[in-house]
Amino acid sequence: MKKSELRQEIKAKRKLFYETDKELKDRYDDELIEVLINDEQYKKAKNIFCYIGMDEEINTKRFIERALKDEKNISVPKVIKKHEIKAININSLNDLVEVPPFGILEPRDCNNVMEDIDLIIVPGLAFDNNGGRLGYGGGFYDAFLEKNSKAETIALCYDFQLLEYIPMDEHDIRVKKIISK
Structure with missing residues (x-):
């Protein structure tokens, strides 16, 4: 199956899960975050970069709040230009604003x-x-992961996202660990 077809299929499954059982989704999100914060890589890490999960994605806001409480340094993505994101430190989720056109949360400045x-x-x-990852097709994270190749990488997903x-492709970067529920 082509990447574009896989993207459509997984997006549809994720949307259905989100729309039909938000309570179960919330419980799975909490359980995934709990496994993550008990992982040795999390315990050892001082400087953590985390995406901001939106709607159908895993709610990483809970993880970010917990990491800040655990006195970890947290950074989140800020789109700088086409195919480039930077890791911007935040002290709170209040440091984020919605950015059009998709309403993605990003830091106010860079x-x-x-x-x-x-x-x-x-x-x-x-x-x-094997750590293979199907992203959204923009190339942002492959470039970011390549620049930060010394960092440990963990992906969170629902079981139906684990294929x-x-x-x-040759430019695609694998993740080192996957936590699924």
Whole structure:
């Protein structure tokens, strides 16, 4: 199956899950976050980069709040230009604003860049057990992961997002660990 077809299929499954059982989705999100905060990579990490989960995605806001409470340095993505994001430090979710056209939450400014990242929480539509990742097709995260190749990487996903095989191109970067529910 082509990447574009896989994207459509997984988006449809994720949307159905979100729309039909928000209570179960919330419970799964909490359980995934609990496994993540008990992971050795999280415990060792001081500087963490995490995407902001929207609607159908895993709610990473809960993770970010917990990490800040645990006195971790947290950065989130800010789109700088086409195919480029920077890791911007935040002190609170209140440091974020909705950015059109999709209402994605981003830091207000891009002044406080996190340079030395220990752990990256990687978004994706689907993953495989070899660390293969199907992103949204923009190339933002592959470029970011390549620049931050020393960081540990963890992806969170629902079981239906964990596939037998993800088609990979030469520029695609694998994640090191996947936590699923």
